[in-house]
Amino acid sequence: MATITLAVVTSAGTAQAAGTGGNGRALAVAPSCVKVKVDKGIISQTAYVKNGCSSTKRVKVRWSFAPDSGCNTLKPGQGFKTKRGLAAQFDGLPSC
Known part of the structure; x- marks a missing residue:
């Protein structure tokens, strides 16, 4: 099982555009304190997201070639x- 670890990083602490939502609004990249790890298995893959920030964050996982996750509200330490x-x-x- 391969493991891919990804951290979302923004330059100078500012959010960058990350595509658009279904309503055409630009979506900001989640802050770097929210981490995501993608594990690929034999027939599926799982994205694990954890809020390492000191405040509540709302994020979703965006996938190509599959539906995105719903928007999740994560308190500090939740995933x-x-x-x-x-x-x-x-x-x-x-962010969502």
Whole structure:
């Protein structure tokens, strides 16, 4: 089982555009204190997200070739996971 660890980093602590939501509004990249790790298995892959920030954050996992996760509200220390098939590709962790 391969493990890919990704950290979302912004320059100078400012949010950068990360595509658009379904309503055409730009989505900001989640802060760097919210971490995501993607584990690829034999038939699926799972993204594990954890809020390492000192405040509550709202984020979702964006996938290419599969539906995005819903928007999740995470208090400090909380996390969630979302699973997709192998055809999906991790495509970002925007705030929502």
